[in-house]
Amino acid sequence: MKSLFNILVVSLLLALSSAYATPEQDKETFQNFYTEMFPDISLEGFGDGVYALDQDARDQWEAMNDFPPYEEDLEEGEELFNTPFSNGKTYANCFENDGKNIRQNYPLFDTKQNKVITLELAINNCRESNGEELLRYKKGEIAKLSAYMTYTSKDSLINVKTPDSKEALAAYEAGKQYYYSKRGQLNFSCANCHTQNAGRRARSETLSPALGHPTHFPVYRMKWAGFGTLQRRIDSCNKQVRAQPLSGQSEDYRNLEYFLTYMSNGLPINGPASRK
Amino acid sequence: MTPSITLLKKLSLLLVLIFLTNIAIADTADGKKIAFDRTKGNCLACHAMDDGDMPGNIAPPLLAMKARFPDRAVLKAQIWDATVKNPISMMPPFGKHQILTEVELENLLDYLYTL
Numbered sequence: 001m002k003s004l005f006n007i008l009v010v011s012l013l014l015a016l017s018s019a020y021a022t023p024e025q026d027k028e029t030f031q032n033f034y035t036e037m038f039p040d041i042s043l044e045g046f047g048d049g050v051y052a053l054d055q056d057a058r059d060q061w062e063a064m065n066d067f068p069p070y071e072e073d074l075e076e077g078e079e080l081f082n083t084p085f086s087n088g089k090t091y092a093n094c095f096e097n098d099g100k101n102i103r104q105n106y107p108l109f110d111t112k113q114n115k116v117i118t119l120e121l122a123i124n125n126c127r128e129s130n131g132e133e134l135l136r137y138k139k140g141e142i143a144k145l146s147a148y149m150t151y152t153s154k155d156s157l158i159n160v161k162t163p164d165s166k167e168a169l170a171a172y173e174a175g176k177q178y179y180y181s182k183r184g185q186l187n188f189s190c191a192n193c194h195t196q197n198a199g200r201r202a203r204s205e206t207l208s209p210a211l212g213h214p215t216h217f218p219v220y221r222m223k224w225a226g227f228g229t230l231q232r233r234i235d236s237c238n239k240q241v242r243a244q245p246l247s248g249q250s251e252d253y254r255n256l257e258y259f260l261t262y263m264s265n266g267l268p269i270n271g272p273a274s275r276k
Numbered sequence: 277m278t279p280s281i282t283l284l285k286k287l288s289l290l291l292v293l294i295f296l297t298n299i300a301i302a303d304t305a306d307g308k309k310i311a312f313d314r315t316k317g318n319c320l321a322c323h324a325m326d327d328g329d330m331p332g333n334i335a336p337p338l339l340a341m342k343a344r345f346p347d348r349a350v351l352k353a354q355i356w357d358a359t360v361k362n363p364i365s366m367m368p369p370f371g372k373h374q375i376l377t378e379v380e381l382e383n384l385l386d387y388l389y390t391l
Binding site: 185186187188192193196197200201202203204205 | 320321322330331332333334359364366368369373374375
């Protein structure tokens with residue numbers, strides 16, 4: 001069983017490191033790896049993270065969600081979203097479809113600036129172009145705003161694209177590289193925990209599959225008593241392995257988010273969500 | 277030689293012996309602490325071992341170490357840098373990355389051989 005599993009992992013790593021694989025082929029390999037490993041979980045079920053794997057934890061989680069702990073912060077996000085800037089314009093003016101139901105398209109690759117634009121970066125770009133101060137990344141107002149924008153996108157399928165450009169592909173490849181590289185004093189890659197050992201336990205913590213990670217962010221963590229963006233969550237993992245967390249919206253984090261979200265293409269947005 | 281001196285000699289020999297066995301016991305006790313401590317070995321994150329509470333299930337249980345690792349150097353090499361044997365190993369390179377000191381490693385090895 002274990003050796004069969006190792007063959008699976010090694011073939012996944014080989015497939016993903018093949019120079020000829022397109023992002024689309026990577027995605028197929030990536031999703032098949034998890035759906036074969038967890039045949040009882042539907043594709044959209046992966047958006048529930050560890051709660052798709054552990055029934056006891058799921059029962060507690062569902063009970064908690066009868067009164068979601070994030071309700072108040074989500075309402076605040078809506079208020080912030082609708083509050084006009086001092087020039088009278090609003091966030092709705094910056095985005096397609098007035099900023100509703102668009103989370104599934106982020107991160108996107110901007111072929112003019114040649115960089116990955118996450119939703120949080122787009123929020124601050126909107127503020128900047130309207131002469132407002134930039135928000136701090138990872139938590140606070142930006143996470144509340146982003147949570148509201150996720151909320152208006154519920155059930156839409158993640159649809160991240162790699163435009164036909166050398167730079168877009170390079171950003172994607174850099175994100176993939178980050179995901180599979182070992183780092184920190186403890187020498188873990190994201191893949192060590194969320195691919196190779198998904199479903200196993202580190203002490204009493206079940207390790208979630210990376211498939212489905214981006215569907216439900218920002219997440220309200222009891223530990224934070226507030227919302228945090230995907231990049232804030234990744235900080236926690238980097239600290240665990242004694243690696244230096246990166247600053248919010250740094251190039252490495254944006255590229256990682258681009259790769260990670262591309263791998264979940266086709267899964268429905270189901271956030272914001274609560275986690276312990 | 278007067279009888280009292282022989283007695284003294286015997287006593288001091290006994291003391292030395294007690295002292296030495298105490299060191300050995302202290303070493304393996306330290307080794308266990310190092311293995312269990314989340315900020316040190318944290319072996320329990322992945323391996324079931326001894327009477328450790330809520331071990332992870334990422335790696336095989338650590339038992340019968342003497343029989344399976346008769347050569348101490350082989351065991352040490354696994355803990356020093358597991359990626360030599362298995363490049364995609366999940367196990368942290370405790371020696372190579374100075375997660376544990378040389379003394380801590382030796383104490384840990386003493387303890388592992390009691391399993």
